[in-house]
Amino acid sequence: MEKKRVVIIGLGLIGGSIALAIRKKHPAVTIIGIDLDQKQLKIACALGIIDEASNEIKKEAENADLIVFSCPVKATETFLTQMVSWSLKPTVLVTDTGSTKGSIMDAAAGLLAKGIHFIGAHPMAGSHKSGVQAAKVDLFENAYYLITPADNQPDSQAVVEEFKQWFDGTASKFLILSPAEHDQITGMLSHLPHIIAASLVNQTTDFSVKYPLAKRLAAGGFRDMTRIASSDPTMWTDILLSNNQVLIQLVTNWRDEMSQLLEMLESNDSKAIYHFFDQAKETRDAMPIHKEGALPAFFDLFIDVPDYPGVISEVTGYLAQEKISVINLKILETREEINGILQLTFQNQEDLKQAKSCIQKNSSYHCYNK
Ligand SMILES: NC(=O)C1=CN([C@@H]2O[C@H](COP(=O)(O)OP(=O)(O)OC[C@H]3O[C@@H](n4cnc5c(N)ncnc54)[C@H](O)[C@@H]3O)[C@@H](O)[C@H]2O)C=CC1
Ligand SMILES: O=C(O)C(=O)Cc1ccc(O)cc1
Structure with missing residues (x-):
């Protein structure tokens, strides 16, 4: 029997992770990657994430059994x-991973009218990191995978089952909702927070020219609130444009809330200010947000290392001996110019645990994770 062909368009963090998850449960498929950025394709081939790279989207789509837009x-x-206008296989399933669903479902109307199976979908897991090098097979594990099947699709139930079979390897929790409901909820819980994080960071641009020390002191709450401001700007421009109406309302509400706070400050209204924080605390404490967040984090280990040139190869050498793979490595600002902090990122908790004990066994460096 001929191998099934899976075509993934956009081979970054999400496309790469989807490819790995599909391969896990469907090892016999051929996975073809398409991306404007040839470097991403090269890395994906080298890592074995895809079987073939291609620049011919129409030809690949016409031979595909599953098409994923990421x-x-x-x-x-x-x-x-x-x-x-393309001659797709009548049995093909088309889906996407986009962070908005209303405009995607509108754009898919023509395909649906032709009887092509399409399911709008959004895995609710990810990161501020982009690129296929950050892809991981368990990125979506236990996360919600939101799906918005078209209501006018004949055999809608069977198409959903087909979708679930293809994406079983994500080990995520599938949840059906309408595109409008999807865009309202993600607008509030994902898109608005990204806007606020970016605006907070933008506000510090001029500020840190005047107060250069501010950059070095940015920690704690600022760091927690602004990690997502490092996300890809193209991706976020598209999200804002395609959830435009919902976000206009949410940003207006946010502005009103800030105007009220401004009045409280101007009138030194301690009771109202207390109530503002008290209400937020009560709501936040009651939210089912787990310690690691609704979105799985990457697994970071921090090591206080002395400031000498060979220290990185020394540490990575210990890990290589035990075949522990590091997916990212960064030197953080030095602390009082004495120690450097080496940040190593791992795919999962197990790798992090092994790395920590490996470094403790081989050196006297202090290492810690959150
Ligand atoms: N980053 C995240 O945490 C999440 C992102 N998403 C959605 O998934 C999609 C992909 O996001 P990421 O993987 O994070 O982004 P990414 O930036 O890591 O990857 C996107 C890839 O698409 C490629 N691309 C851009 N335009 C293209 C075109 N016209 N043809 C072919 N390739 C093209 C880029 O070169 C890039 O390699 C976006 O729609 C995003 O809204 C969904 C859930 C989480
Ligand atoms: O890194 C984070 O906390 C994110 O918020 C990642 C993310 C980005 C876009 C989505 O549509 C879903 C998840």
């Missing part, structure tokens, strides 16, 4: 409208 939302919309 590029920015606007590019997905363009492809979905172009595909109406």
Whole structure:
């Protein structure tokens, strides 16, 4: 029997992780990657994430059994409208991973009208990191995978089952909702927080020119609130444009809330200020947000290392001896110019645990994780 062909368009963090999860449960498929950035394809081939790289989207789509769009939302919309004139297999399943669903479902209307099976989908896990080098097979484990099947699709139930079979390897929790409900909820819980994080960081740009020390002191609450401001700007531009109406309302509400706070400050209204924080605490404490967050984190280990040139190869050498793979390595600002902090990122908790004991066994460096 001929091997099934899976075509993934946009081979970054999400496309790469989807490819790994599909391969886990469907080892016999051929996975073809398509990306504007040839470097991403090269890395994906080298890591064995895809079997083939291609630049011929139409040809690959016409031979595909499963097509996954994991590029920015606007590019997905363009492809979905172009595909109406392509000769796709009548049995193909088309899906996407975009962070918004209303405009995607609108763009898929032509395909659906032709009887092509399409399911809008959004894995609710990810990171501020981008690129296929950050992809991991368990990125979506235990996270919600939101799906918005079209209501006018005949055999809608069977299409959903087909989708679940393909994406079983993600080990995520599938949840069906309408595109409008999806965009309202993610607007509030994901898109608005990204806007606020970016605006907070932007506010510090001029500020840290005047107060250069501020950059070095940015820790704690600022760090917790602004990690996501390092996300990819193209991806977020598309998300804002495609959830435009919902976000106009949410940003307006946010502005009103800030105007009220400003009044409380101007009038030194201690009771109202207390109530502002008390209400937030009560709501936050009651939220089912687990310690590690609703979105799985990458697993970081921090090591206080002396400031000498060979220290990185010394530490990574210990890990290499025990075949522990590091997915990212960063030197953080030095602390009082004496120690450097080496940040090593691992794929999972097990690797992090092994790395920590390996470094403790081989050196006297202090290492810690959150
Ligand atoms: N980053 C995250 O945490 C999450 C992202 N998403 C959604 O998944 C999609 C992908 O996001 P990431 O993987 O994080 O982004 P990424 O930036 O890591 O990867 C996107 C890839 O798409 C490629 N691309 C851009 N335009 C293209 C085009 N016209 N044709 C072919 N390839 C193109 C880029 O070169 C890049 O390699 C986005 O739609 C995003 O909204 C969904 C859940 C989580
Ligand atoms: O890194 C984080 O905390 C994120 O918020 C990642 C993320 C980005 C976009 C999505 O549509 C879903 C998840």
